[in-house]
Amino acid sequence: LDEELSRLPEKYRAAIVLCDLEGKSQQEAARQTGCPEGTLSSRLTRARDMLRQRLSRRGIEVSTGLLAMVLTHQAAW
Numbered sequence: 397l398d399e400e401l402s403r404l405p406e407k408y409r410a411a412i413v414l415c416d417l418e419g420k421s422q423q424e425a426a427r428q429t430g431c432p433e434g435t436l437s438s439r440l441t442r443a444r445d446m447l448r449q450r451l452s453r454r455g456i457e458v459s460t461g462l463l464a465m466v467l468t469h470q471a472a473w
Contacts, residue, residue: 397466400450408443415440416467 401409407429414425415436426436448463458466 397447397451400447400454403450404443404446408439408446411436411440412443412447412467416444416464 401412404412410429411425414420414428415422420428422436422440423433425440426433429436431439444463448458451458451463
């Protein structure tokens with residue numbers, strides 16, 4: 397998971413790190429990245445999908461919702 401996350405383009409990786417791993421709201425993350433909240437939301441959705449597809453190519457099948465839950469759980473560790 398960490399390896400594939402690190403391979404995402406920065407704008408997508410930042411959305412996942414800020415929202416899913418650091419627990420920031422989309423509003424906070426948008427402010428921090430300097431983009432509109434709608435843009436941040438789109439990036440987060442796209443990032444989760446890209447990550448899910450990359451994991452799928454490695455033989456790991458997860459839904460986007462489950463992936464978000466896993467990322468949030470990982471951040472708690």
